[in-house]
Amino acid sequence: MYLENIALDARDPRTLGRFWEALLGGTTLTDDPDLFETRLAVADGPVLDLCLARVPEPVDAHPRLHLDLAGGHRQAVVVERALSLGASHLDIGQGDVPWVVLADPEGNPFCVMEGRPEYAVSGPVAALPLDSADPDRDAGFWAELSGWVPVGSAMPAALRHPSGHGPLLELCREAAPKGEVKNRLHLDIRLEEGDDPDAVLARVAELGGRVLDPDWGELPWTVLADPSGNELCLLPARSPATS
Template sequence: MLENIVLQARDPVTTGAFWSAALGLADLTLEADLYEGRLTVGEMWLDLCIERVDEAPPPGWRLHLDLAGGQRQEEVVERLVGLGARRLDIGQGDVPWVVLADPDGNAFCVMEERPAYRDTGPIAALPLDSSDPERDAALYQAVTGWVRAEGVGPVTLRHPSLRGPLLELCPEPGPKLRQNRMHLDVRPEPGGQAELVELALANGAVRAAEPWALGHPWVVLRDTSGNELCVLP
């Protein structure tokens, strides 16, 4: 199942405090190098994990958070700015959503009202850049157990309860150039890590071979568009 949204930040404490307040998370871990908080929407839940890195966010976000704004979009934006977010211009032009950055500089969006965003909770969607949305959707369906649902992107997946955020596979503006600042973790049934890794590989994933990806209890993979995806023990 899909368990974690993992975000990198230079200051997990400050960034974690922001996201905890922004999303109403239940705090699980508060350490200098790691924040973990849980989002629960109905019977589905996801953990937001923030791990320490030394580098500032590079340009380009292949996976980011779209927050639910709806009819109260501007009110939501002002609340987030009050918590420490700032407005961000990434060349989005005249669009109905608002682009912000968290205290560490990670970009996210506050979305306008959309029918597909019913029962999502505070995170409306997880847009993920893909070189082939249909191909990537097959991989993520296999490893998460999420199902196809109505959405905005070419292919949208969602928890089987049809509650919580949408995973939107979106056409990429260009090839992946570096390690993603945000990625997803999946956890198998007890004892099934090797089987889930093999299932992912059979659906087009590949093992990451860089030194930073090796030697962990989890297995670092790349999806069929190069985005990092971890299989937890």
């Protein structure tokens, strides 16, 4: 198994996807009205696809997962670039902090971060902060499914691709338990050839996760929740012809 996608719900996937692709320097994979996919490759590190699919639900002002962009000494440049592409400043009560909070063109919050040593090898996406009821427990869950490994961070727990490069998956202590509203941003795990789906689902349950039934009809993937209730998708292994 491996972490393949960062999936973002969108009212207009093509327009929002082009915003993120221009800001992050991605490469277009799919450019359709209902699905936009761009590839975010980190030198000597992971290849992650940012996938945007059309959904009608409104934006959550306080998402449990969001993007932290690398800024550092170029923070002002990245902020100005985002604003020029259609982002806007956003006040979520952050107060006086060294990072800059913005909203993308559909209102999804994201941050442009100050310099931190742990971001030096992250690439354009510094971190993926995910709310957690128990960061140590959830780090174990995500490490097993993604193959990423524990690393040091300012957050209670964090993982990174075993190459030592790419964004951090940061487990941040939640302010409140997960509600019924679906996370607008979630992660996708891809099975590899030879993985036993039933064994993987049994291991998900052992680690505190569970299978969800969102009543979306028949799907080629399985919708799961991590131990803190955050949604993720388990994608089937690719056939040899498409891998």
